[in-house]
Amino acid sequence: xxxxxxxxxxxxxxxxxxxxxxxxxxxxxxxxxxxxxxxxxxxxxxxxxxxxxxxxxxxxxxxxxxxxxxxxxxxxxxxxxxxxxxxxxxxxxxxxxxxxxxxxxxxxxxxxxxxxxxxxxxxxxxxxxxxxxxxxxxxxxxxxxxxxxxxxxxxxxxxxxxxxxxxxxxxxxxxxxxxxxxxxxxxxxxxxxxxxxxxxxxxxxxxxxxxxxxxxxxxxxxxxxxxxxxxxxxxxxxxxxxxxxxxxxxxxxxxxxxxxxxxxxxxxxxxxxxxxxxxxxxxxxxxxxxxxxxxxxxxxxxxxxxxxxxxxxxxxxxxxxxxxxxxxxxxxxxxxxxxxxxxxxxxxxxxxxxxxxxxxxxxxxxxxxxxxxxxxxxxxxxxxxxxxxxxxxxxxxxxxxxxxxxxxxxxxxxxxxxxxxxxxx
Numbered sequence: 001x002x003x004x005x006x007x008x009x010x011x012x013x014x015x016x017x018x019x020x021x022x023x024x025x026x027x028x029x030x031x032x033x034x035x036x037x038x039x040x041x042x043x044x045x046x047x048x049x050x051x052x053x054x055x056x057x058x059x060x061x062x063x064x065x066x067x068x069x070x071x072x073x074x075x076x077x078x079x080x081x082x083x084x085x086x087x088x089x090x091x092x093x094x095x096x097x098x099x100x101x102x103x104x105x106x107x108x109x110x111x112x113x114x115x116x117x118x119x120x121x122x123x124x125x126x127x128x129x130x131x132x133x134x135x136x137x138x139x140x141x142x143x144x145x146x147x148x149x150x151x152x153x154x155x156x157x158x159x160x161x162x163x164x165x166x167x168x169x170x171x172x173x174x175x176x177x178x179x180x181x182x183x184x185x186x187x188x189x190x191x192x193x194x195x196x197x198x199x200x201x202x203x204x205x206x207x208x209x210x211x212x213x214x215x216x217x218x219x220x221x222x223x224x225x226x227x228x229x230x231x232x233x234x235x236x237x238x239x240x241x242x243x244x245x246x247x248x249x250x251x252x253x254x255x256x257x258x259x260x261x262x263x264x265x266x267x268x269x270x271x272x273x274x275x276x277x278x279x280x281x282x283x284x285x286x287x288x289x290x291x292x293x294x295x296x297x298x299x300x301x302x303x304x305x306x307x308x309x310x311x312x313x314x315x316x317x318x319x320x321x322x323x324x325x326x327x328x329x330x331x332x333x334x335x336x337x338x339x340x341x342x343x344x345x346x347x348x349x350x351x352x353x354x355x356x357x358x359x360x361x362x363x364x365x366x367x368x369x370x371x372x373x374x375x376x377x378x379x380x381x382x383x384x385x386x387x388x389x390x391x392x393x394x395x396x397x398x399x400x401x402x403x404x405x406x407x408x409x410x411x412x413x414x415x416x417x418x419x420x421x422x423x424x425x
Contacts (some may be wrong), residue, residue, distance in 0.1 A: 006188065007128040011137055014081075014121045015144045017179040021085070021117045022148025024172040024179075027156030027181050028095065029054070032104070039101050049101045053108050058363035060112030060232040062356045063144025068220065069123070069352020070117040077124040077348055080116060085180030087114035092173035096166045103393050116355065117143055119178070123351040124189060126339045134339060139281025139332040143274045146328070150270040223341055226334050229293065230357040232392055233330045236304070238365025239372070239385050247378040251313050261313060265320050280329030281336065289337040290400050292329055297393030299326035305386025308379040 033050035041049050072080035091114060094107045122141050129137040159168035219221050248261045284292055303323040310316045335354065342350045372381045 001312075007125070007133075007137075009139065010187050010189075011125050011330040013182060013331060014125055017182055018118050018121050018141055018144040019148040020175050020179045021088070021121075021150035022145045023155060024092070024148075024175045026090070026149050026152025028092065028152075028169055028172050030153055030256075031156055031160055031165060031168070032108075034140045034160075035104070036101060038165065039099065039104060041101050041385040045300070049105075053101070053105055054366070055110035055363055056105055056108040057115070058359045060109050060114050061359035062363070064113055064115065065119065065355035066349060066352040068411075069119070069349035069355070072116075072120050072123060072348030072352070073346055076189055077120050077127065078183065078187055080120040080348070081124065081183050081187070082180055084114060084117035084120060085176055085183065088117060088176045089173045089180065092113075092176065095169035096173075098209050110357075114302070115178075116352075119351040120334065120348065123347045126335070126351070127344060127347045128189075131340075132198075135281040135284035135332060135336040136278060137281070138335045138339075139278040139284075142281075142328070142332045142335075146270050146273040146277065149266050150274075155416055184256040217342075217350075221339060222342065225270075226338050226341075227353060227357045229330065230335050230354055231361045231390070232388070233327070233334075234358045234361025235326070235368065236300075236389055237327070238362050239369035240304070240381055241366060241369060243369055243373040243378040243381045247307075247382070248313060248316070250378065251311075251316060265313075265317050267343055268317055268321045269324035269327075271389050273323045273328035276325045277332055281327075281332045284333050284336050289333045290396075292333045294393040294397040294400070296326050296329035296333070297396065298390050300330070301386045301388070301390030301393060303386070303390060305383050307385070308382035315317075 032053050033046065036046050036049050036053070048231075068084070070082055088111075091107060091111050094110070095104075098104045098107055113260065113413060122138060125137050125141055126134060156168050156172075159171055246266070248265065280292060280296070300323055303319055303326060307316055307319050307323070310319055338350055338354060339347060368382055369385075376384070
């Protein structure tokens with residue numbers, strides 16, 4: 001199989017599989033708090049159980065992400081995609097037979113244990129895509145995940161209303177099974193050793209072997225910084241979710257239809273991300289991640305903070321769409337830069353670590369949003385979160401400017417300091 005045609009074929013098949021897997025997740029998990037009523041939970045206990053059930057998977061996923069990444073580098077990323085897909089089928093089928101909140105909590109813990117379909121898919125694409133196409137390819141994969149995130153709640157809501165929640169879980173299992181079978185039948189991957197030889201690791205500026213072990217990761221400040229940005233991204237996105245519907249209800253002056261309005265607003269941000277993610281990926285090759293990340297962080301921060309003071313739902317929706325255009329550039333750019341600073345043979349464990357950072361942000365974000373909402377009010381959640389994103393972008397820009405100046409200063413030996421791979425990209 002021709003190498004170029006091969007990586008493109010893999011990418012588009014996995015694009016569809018990631019979209020379906022993401023949709024299967026969002027058609028089930030957002031409705032689990034409502035499912036608790038079917039399991040006999042009532043009153044204020046629903047809020048406690050909802051928090052436990054939603055956070056359980058994230059807690060396990062933080063620990064398991066690097067483990068599955070290591071196995072994917074050792075035994076092949078395709079095998080890990082298939083393993084995760086078939087395991088998720090079993091988990092969704094277990095959702096259909098649980099009879100108590102404790103059983104639901106146990107299945108959610110198992111959910112976090114077997115996860116890894118999307119990170120392994122992105123790792124396979126990153127391992128086979130040419131250097132100049134890496135950012136664009138990861139941008140397309142990010143767009144697929146966001147597309148599924150939009151389609152999932154709509155499909156889950158329709159199925160739950162028409163047939164019941166247990167039937168929607170069974171439908172999710174069927175969707176993931178279709179994805180796993182597609183990978184089994186159509187996706188091809190060279191053996192791990194050969195893949196490492198074929199896809200030479202690349203740096204944005206200068207070729208190096210890159211980090212390949214956890215110890216090397218921990219000794220590479222640039223990689224730790226990029227993981228921190230992924231965590232910050234997930235923290236920001238998930239911080240505003242608990243208060244979004246409440247804030248929109250305040251803007252429209254009534255609680256009626258606030259859930260529908262929230263769904264439309266979130267869909268607008270998601271649609272913006274679908275449009276912008278591949279574009280940011282292509283810009284990364286031309287501009288470099290050092291320019292894109294400060295722009296995306298600062299732009300998203302300003303627009304998010306602006307949402308705290310807009311006077312109407314219509315203006316809020318427009319600002320939210322613009323916010324989606326900027327926030328969409330962070331993940332593909334960070335993932336591309338991480339791939340260019342790690343050894344090609346360690347792409348799986350790299351995406352395992354990024355998955356852990358995302359899971360941790362997803363765990364802490366709703367807790368932070370809820371606490372800020374109670375303490376300061378819903379409007380201030382947008383303002384504070386936006387200020388944090390803007391500060392991160394400004395700090396990156398300032399750090400780059402400082403290092404550009406110091407790189408040109410003569411060292412004590414009289415030579416001009418050069419730029420090394422440890423500089424934040």
